[in-house]
Amino acid sequence: MRTNYLTVLSFCFTLLIASSSIVFGANDSFLWLANADMSVYKKEGILSTMRIANDYFMEKWPNPGEDTVTDKRRPSNIWTRGTYYEGLMALYQIEPKEKLRKKYYDYAVEWGKSHDWGMWGGTKTRNADNQCCGQTYIELYQIEPKPERIAKIKKSIDRMVSSEKIDDWNWIDAIQMAMPVFAKLGVVCGDDKYFERMYEMYSYTRNKHGDNGLYNPEHGLWWRDKDFDPPYTTPNGKNCYWSRGNGWVYAALARVLDVLPEDAPHRNEYIKDFKDMSKAIKEAQRGDGFWNVSLHDPQHFGGRELSGTAFFVYGMAWGINNSVLDPSDYMSSAGKGWTGMIENALHENGFLGYVQSTGKQPSDGQPVGFDKKPNFEDYALGAFLLAGSEIYPDFGGCIAENSSKSAF
Structure with a gap:
């Protein structure tokens, strides 16, 4: 159940106060926004920035089935593109213009058709990346119930449900790639077996992978995989909590809770982890609204990074909108994060800067920068669209209060 918009408005003053602590650097993105109409920070402006970023990508990739080519050729149904389509569907859900809704829907359907609604690795794959x-x-x-759309993904997940193996998710990114698939199938099929297996796999990753699980309840954050749990530390002796890795888990919990029935088993455990993560994530936020790639070590490749930031904004805004998080505690943080991205990372043509390329740790894909193109442009855009889709409904009137444009 979403928080009432009037309730959200009551916290605009919190955002106004918080904006005084934001330190924005000058760059081309900020300069073009400085000359833009103030409406860019209001509800319609939030939607407009999402359209700009998405148009850049759709124009660059007019054929959704075309292979992606970086260091090698890959099909476009891999996890990076799957994450983009999560964001596109979120944009589709809030888009009021029927012409644009059809455009987004058709683009997504064409993508599915081009892959015969299948996964890289086929129905025997257990790899979460392939299932995204x-x-x-x-x-x-769910929009148009044509059986072929879910036949292969259901077959793949059914194979996993019927087996005894529950340790597949040995890196935390996998939680986002596959856990929502189990949750959505449980809803569509009306069968708790998907919820139960999802919980078993999540719990194994949380409590058993590595030496004692990949989640540290003391800090409310996750090590990316067994290579990064203690005794491993950053060069400065800190726990290595990778931003995007934690963003994957945070987004997964939001996406699972968004569809999971209120009386579903283990829901309260997911909510507790989500709340504990929220507290830890909020405490790690930078003054400019972004998060560093290394959440507990700002000196370890510190600086703005968009993909982790976007996932954190998405999760916080979702939590507020669905009465899981207290707006008085988290609205300022979510607002600062969104404003930071549009003022410091969004180019006029829709390109998103400060995106860390694919990898598994803070050092990968460095340095990031405003003009630097990552090896894949799709997954960070998906995260950005997810964030915007939750900022848009109830935050619109407040984001302007959090803007630094008053400096101009």
Whole structure:
């Protein structure tokens, strides 16, 4: 249940006060926004920035089935593109213009058709990265229930449910790639077996992988995989909590809770982890609204990074909108994060800067920068669109209060 908009408005003053602590650097993105109409920070402006970023990508990739080519050729149904389509479907859900809704829907359907609604690795794959595309396949099935849209992803997940193996998710990114697929199938099929297996796999990653699980309840954050749990530390002796890795888990919990029935088993455990993560994430935020790639060590490749930031903004805004998080505690943080991204990372043509390329740790894909193109442009855009989709409904009137444009 979403928080009432009037309740949200009551915290605008909190955002206004918080904005005084934001330190924004000058760059081309900020300069073009400085000359833009103030409406860019209001509800319609939030939607407009999402459209700008998405248009850049769709114009660059007019054929959704085209392979991606970086260091090698890959099909476009891999996890990076699957994450983009999660964001596109979120944009589709809030888009009021029927022409644009059809454009987004058709683009997603064409993508699914081009891959025959299948996964890289086929129905025998247990790799969560390969199953990420299933999140969008299922959402498209829910809009137009054509059996072929979910037949293959269901077969893949059914194989996992019927086996004894529950340790597949040995890196935390996998939680976002596949956990929502289980949750969505549980809803579509009306069968708790998907919820139960999802919980078993999540719990194994949380409590058993590595030496004692990949989640540290003391800090409310996750090590990316067994290579980064203690005794491993950053060069400065800190726990290595990778921003995007924690963003994957945070987004996964939001996406699972968004569809999981209120009386579903283990829901309260997910909520507790989500709340504990929220507290830890909020405490790690930079003054400019972004998060560093290393959450507990700002000196370890410190600086703005968009993909982790976008996932954190998405999760916080979702939590506020769905009465899981207290607006008085988290609205300022979510607002600062969104404003930081549009003022410091969004180019006029829709390109998103400060995106860390694919990897598994803070040092990968460095340095990031305003003009630097990552090896894949799709997953960070997906995260940005997810964030915007939750900022848009109830935050619109407040984001302007959090803007630094008053400096101009």
